[in-house]
Amino acid sequence: MKVYRYGDNVDTDVIIPARYLNAPDEKSLASHCMEDIDAQFAGTVEPGDIVVAGANFGCGSSREHAPLALKACGVKCVIAASFARIFYRNAINIGFPILECPEAAAAIRAGDMVAVDFGTGVITDETLGKTFQAAPFPAFIEEIIESGGLLKSLKTRGVAK
Amino acid sequence: MGMTMTQKILAKHAGLASVTAGQLVEGRLDLVLGNDITTPVAITEFDKAGLTQVFDRNKIAIVLDHYTPCKDIKAAQLCAQARSFAQRFGITHFYDVGQMGVEHALIPEKGLAAPGEVITGADSHTCTYGALGAFSTGVGSTDMAAGMATGLAWFKVPSAIKVTLTGKPGKYVSGKDVVLHLIGEIGVDGALYQSLEFAGDGVAELTMDDRFTIANMAIEAGAKNGIFPVDARTRAYLKGRVDRPWEAVEPDADAVYEREVIIDLSALRPTVSLPHLPSNTKTVDEAAGMSIQQVVIGSCTNGRLKDLQEAADILKGRQVAKGVRCIVIPATQQIYMDAMAQGLIQTFIESGCAVSTPTCGPCLGGHMGVLADGERAVSTTNRNFVGRMGPVSSEIILASPAVAAASAVVGVIADPETVMGGTQA
Numbered sequence: 001m002k003v004y005r006y007g008d009n010v011d012t013d014v015i016i017p018a019r020y021l022n023a024p025d026e027k028s029l030a031s032h033c034m035e036d037i038d039a040q041f042a043g044t045v046e047p048g049d050i051v052v053a054g055a056n057f058g059c060g061s062s063r064e065h066a067p068l069a070l071k072a073c074g075v076k077c078v079i080a081a082s083f084a085r086i087f088y089r090n091a092i093n094i095g096f097p098i099l100e101c102p103e104a105a106a107a108i109r110a111g112d113m114v115a116v117d118f119g120t121g122v123i124t125d126e127t128l129g130k131t132f133q134a135a136p137f138p139a140f141i142e143e144i145i146e147s148g149g150l151l152k153s154l155k156t157r158g159v160a161k
Numbered sequence: 162m163g164m165t166m167t168q169k170i171l172a173k174h175a176g177l178a179s180v181t182a183g184q185l186v187e188g189r190l191d192l193v194l195g196n197d198i199t200t201p202v203a204i205t206e207f208d209k210a211g212l213t214q215v216f217d218r219n220k221i222a223i224v225l226d227h228y229t230p231c232k233d234i235k236a237a238q239l240c241a242q243a244r245s246f247a248q249r250f251g252i253t254h255f256y257d258v259g260q261m262g263v264e265h266a267l268i269p270e271k272g273l274a275a276p277g278e279v280i281t282g283a284d285s286h287t288c289t290y291g292a293l294g295a296f297s298t299g300v301g302s303t304d305m306a307a308g309m310a311t312g313l314a315w316f317k318v319p320s321a322i323k324v325t326l327t328g329k330p331g332k333y334v335s336g337k338d339v340v341l342h343l344i345g346e347i348g349v350d351g352a353l354y355q356s357l358e359f360a361g362d363g364v365a366e367l368t369m370d371d372r373f374t375i376a377n378m379a380i381e382a383g384a385k386n387g388i389f390p391v392d393a394r395t396r397a398y399l400k401g402r403v404d405r406p407w408e409a410v411e412p413d414a415d416a417v418y419e420r421e422v423i424i425d426l427s428a429l430r431p432t433v434s435l436p437h438l439p440s441n442t443k444t445v446d447e448a449a450g451m452s453i454q455q456v457v458i459g460s461c462t463n464g465r466l467k468d469l470q471e472a473a474d475i476l477k478g479r480q481v482a483k484g485v486r487c488i489v490i491p492a493t494q495q496i497y498m499d500a501m502a503q504g505l506i507q508t509f510i511e512s513g514c515a516v517s518t519p520t521c522g523p524c525l526g527g528h529m530g531v532l533a534d535g536e537r538a539v540s541t542t543n544r545n546f547v548g549r550m551g552p553v554s555s556e557i558i559l560a561s562p563a564v565a566a567a568s569a570v571v572g573v574i575a576d577p578e579t580v581m582g583g584t585q586a
Contacts (some may be wrong), residue, residue, distance in 0.1 A: 009349055009438060013546040018525035021198045022228060022235035024205075036548035056350035056383060060544060061525070062285040064202055064301035085354050085385055086285055090301035140185045140315065150307050151210035160310040161214050 001048045001076055004034075004041060005110035008054035012087065015058065015066040029069035047074030050116070052108045054080065058087025067091040077116055079123060079134070081105040092141055093150040099123065104132035163413030165321040166388050167356040170296040170410055174279045182320035182417070190220065191295075192273055193308035194282030196264055196521075197225040197236070200243045202302035203283060207246075207309065215250045216312030222254035222273055223247050224264040227521045232528035262493025262519040265289035265377060265461035270493055272402035276391045276409045281305070281314050286461050286543065288379045291388035292372035293395060294409055298386045319356045319385045322347070323418040326363030328427035333577040335471065336371030337463055337541065337561035339424065340378040341432040345442030346422060352384035355419065358412065359389045363426045369398045370467035377462045378543050381439040431576060433539070434559040437547045445564055445576045455538040456481075456569040457550075458562050459490030459517075460524045463541035466496050468562040473505040475566035475580055481513040482572030488530045490517045514569070526550045539568045 014037040016029055023029075034041035051070065057080035058066060067090050070078065077097040091098045097118055104123045108114060112127040121134040137145065147153035154160035164172065164179060172180040174188035195203055200223050215221060223243055228236035240257075247255035254273060261267065265286050268274050276294035280287065285299035300314065308314050324343060344351070357379045359372075367375070372389050379387030389395070391409035399407070430444040435451075458464075458472050469491060481487045489509045491497035497519065500506050509516050523530030524542040532538055532551030537558065540550070545557035558574060567577040 011544075011546045013525075013544065013549050017548050018198075018527055022233060022239060024198075024202050024239075036553050056353065059349060059383065060285065060546060062199065062283055062287075062299040062301050064199070064283075064303060068202075082350065082353060084350070084383060086299050086301060086380075089304065093301060093303035093307075138185055150303050151206060151212070151310075154307055154311060155210060159313065160210070160212055160307065 001050050001114055003108055003110055003112045003114050004038070004045065004049065004051050005108065006037060006053040009056045009059055010037065010053050011060035012058055012063050012066040013060055016063065016069040021063060021065055024065055026068065026072035029065055030072035033069040033073050042073065045073045045075065048076050049074065050076050050114050051078045052105055053078065054105060055082045057083050059084035062086045064090045064094065067094055067096045071096045079104050079108065092144055095145060095149040099134035101132050101134040104134065162417060163415030165356060165358050165416045166294065166410050166412050167296050167321065167358065167386060168318055170277055170279060171316055171318055180318045182318055184318045185315060186318060187313050187315050188279050190281055190308050190312050190314055191278035192220050192222060192280040193305060194222045194264065194268065194280065194284065194287060195305045196227050196284050197229060197240050197243055198227045199283035199302045199305060201239045203305035203309070204242055204246045206303050207306040212310045215309045218251045219253045220312065221252050221309050222268060223252055224256045224261050224267055225258065226261050226264050226519065227525065228527050229261065229520055230258050230518065260494065263461045263464055263521055266465055266492035266496065269293060269373065270495055275399060275403045275405065275407035276395065277407055281308050285380045286377050288384065288386045289373055289377040289461060291376035291379065291386050292369065294389060294391040296386055296388065299380060317354065319354055320419045321356045321358045322352050323421040324357055324359050325361035325421055325423045326359060326426055327361050327423065328363055328425045329366045330426040330429060333431050333563045334426065334429045335561045335563065336367060336374035338429050338432040339426065340375040341434050341439065341442050341559060342429055343422065343424065344378065344382045344439045345432070347382055349381060349438055349440045350383040352379070352382040355384055357382065357384045357387040359387065364389060365392060366426060368467055369394055370465040373465065374462055381543060431561060431564050433564060433574065434545055436545050436556040436558065439545060439559060445574065448558065448574045449576055451558065451574040452537060453485060453539050453568055453573060454536045455530060455532060456485060456487040456565050457523050457530055457538055457540040457542060458565050459492060460521065460542040461492065462543045463562050464490055464492030464496065466499050468541065469496070469500045469505050472562040472566035473508045475563060475570065475577055476512040476514065477508045479512060479570045481569045485569055485572050487514040487569040488517060488523060489514045490522065491519060493519055523550060539565050539574060541565050
């Protein structure tokens with residue numbers, strides 16, 4: 001799985017520019033994903049690829065279209081030093097894996113081959129031959145992810161009708 | 162251990178005697194909000210999950226404000242989807258073209274936010290209602306769907322930064338300058354996962370419109386919410402708008418803050434954020450002279466009556482500089498009418514401004530003022546990210562209505578005092 005690498009404060013306006021929010025279908029979102037920060041991304045990303053970034057990934061607008069666009073591109077997960085809180089919430093709520101790990105975010109280079117074990121939170125950079133431990137999710141959030149997203153977990157719990 | 166305002170409100174809505182920072186709680190919602198971009202995604206998720214009921218049709222607000230009046234066919238389809246959902250469930254607070262305004266100006270104006278309440282909105286600037294002493298925060302569309310179905314949301318109880326305001330701001334210093342200065346001090350992730358809790362004798366010097374502007378941009382420092390104490394000005398604002406009972410919440414004397422930031426309002430200068438981050442702040446003195454092609458005065462940050470008054474004071478009897486386009490957007494129909502009654506709209510049009518019906522339009526590069534390659538705008542909006550208002554080569558400088566109006570007159574970034582020289586108090 002190859003890695004796309006970006007810096008700090010990757011905002012939702014560059015993940016999916018507002019001019020494309022009038023077409024919230026997966027195919028359209030995927031075709032414009034990351035367009036304003038990396039025009040090559042949508043054309044070269046392959047299912048299973050990983051996005052690595054610095055601090056405050058996904059800052060700005062609350063648009064869930066941002067994690068949806070990355071998910072629709074087949075991105076396996078985002079590894080970042082930290083996430084903006086609404087992006088963090090949205091990713092969990094739609095069942096899109098994100099890993100907070102400043103050490104991995106600092107070390108992994110663009111193009112490296114990286115493997116991720118979501119069960120343990122262990123990130124392995126096979127190119128560098130290094131492993132990193134991501135912060136674990138609290139049990140409550142783990143339950144949402146395991147249910148396949150927030151709405152499914154609410155149905156499972158019988159809270160939503 | 163003492164609690165902050167935010168912690169107290171969350172504890173109460175979670176049915177707990179107390180909460181501590183980091184705790185995960187499920188809280189009762191007093192209002193769930195969405196707009197024409199986020200609501201359709203929420204509806205799709207709502208239907209996909211097979212949900213068939215909303216928790217309370219009187220506690221959901223849907224405001225069609227971003228691409229409206231609809232800019233193209235795709236936007237019209239999104240609005241149609243939201244309209245049909247609102248009709249299906251008899252949503253009381255559904256605001257369509259003609260009644261709608263920019264959501265975060267409209268919701269307080271309609272009395273839909275009150276002190277002590279918990280509000281989530283599928284729009285990041287939902288944090289605006291913290292100006293009224295509510296806990297309000299932005300979420301995504303799935304959260305909106307879950308909130309509409311259950312009236313509940315999960316929250317990680319935030320720790321807090323105390324922002325103590327002292328002194329009285331100078332003539333051309335407004336809430337926008339305060340919040341841009343704060344973001345410049347702590348950074349765009351300076352309050353990540355935290356609440357910004359405002360305090361100090363300087364709060365009393367700020368109008369409600371100033372406080373809305375400050376709370377609105379809490380998200381630009383990464384904050385979960387920004388919240389102000391309730392005082393005489395808050396009560397005066399709520400009178401005649403909110404008739405249900407509400408409760409003002411004060412922080413405990415021994416509330417725990419991760420740190421304190423002190424801002425002397427009297428020492429602030431008009432402040433701008435240069436491209437491409439809100440934290441890239443300079444005083445107007447440092448930025449003066451930068452060229453601009455467009456000025457935008459409006460948005461959920463600065464489209465309220467006081468903002469329009471401050472801009473009109475500067476534009477009155479003057480002309481927008483040649484080569485500059487100035488777009489003024491009153492945030493709600495009520496603000497539009499009030500501005501008209503006060504002669505502000507006439508002033509804008511006589512000065513050569515274009516005045517628009519309420520819309521978020523240009524703030525997100527949606528419509529009504531999109532930039533061309535290499536163009537630069539000074540805007541009273543909230544984000545100056547790459548590509549926000551046009552192509553990636555376009556630029557946005559964030560500023561107050563006074564700085565935006567002065568810049569429109571001079572044709573470059575300008576200090577309001579330069580334009581008003583000699584007429585200041």
